[in-house]
Amino acid sequence: MTETSISPVEALLVVDVQSAFVSGDEAVPDAARVLDRSRDLITRARAAGALVVHLQNDGPPGAVDEPETPGWQLHLPIAPGPRETVVRKTDDDGFEETPLGPLLTGAGVQALAICGVLSEMCVAATARTALALGFRVVLPHDGHATYDIPAAPGISEPVPAAMSSRAAEWALGDEVEIPGRAADVTFTAAPRQPAPARTPHAPAAETATLA
Secondary structure (H helix, E strand, C coil), X not given: CCCCCCCCECEEXXXXXXXXXXXXXXXXXXXHHHHHXXXXXXXXXXXXXXXXXXXXXXXXXXXXXXXXXXXXXXXXXXXXXXXXXXXXXXXXCCCCCCCHHHHHXXXXXXXXXXXXXXXXXXXXXHHHHHHHCCCEEECCHHHEECCCECCECCCECCECHHHHHHHHHHHCCCCCECCCCHHHXXXXXXXCXXXXXXXXXXXXXXXXXXX
């Protein structure tokens, strides 16, 4: 649904804002916009004491986001502190086989905002699971982006990225809150300090990168 008045959220999920997707020749068409909105959301979430979680996708060998390659790196800087962390994933869904769910609930988060890429893939999959888990989800329309969909002979003409992003929002149903502008999202402090996140690939004694 589209909201004109958005209640504050306690967390921000920054989905796959990695160099492969937001810089260079392979960047999504609206990379500059999504970077600008993501920076603004991160800055305001930090200032409010909200929890900031950067999701970082580990692509397969040879992919543009293969771990430890330049394209895999998070494009925006991480701020040191207990309220900001990185959670690595191998699935579109940021909750799948990751500590994201326990991290959010352990911090007392009930409502969260999502920004990043790609709209119909990792953003939508993560938002859908968040809704299923009972979180209130805010997805600002100008805070996420994707690629143009190429023509499929005999099926469809090319689909512009903006239309694909809007369809991804629509497919999430009435529960998601979709303000037109990221600037309309407000933050409040998460009630409890979260426990350190763990990578889905690390032994139990190892934690994910904490900033």
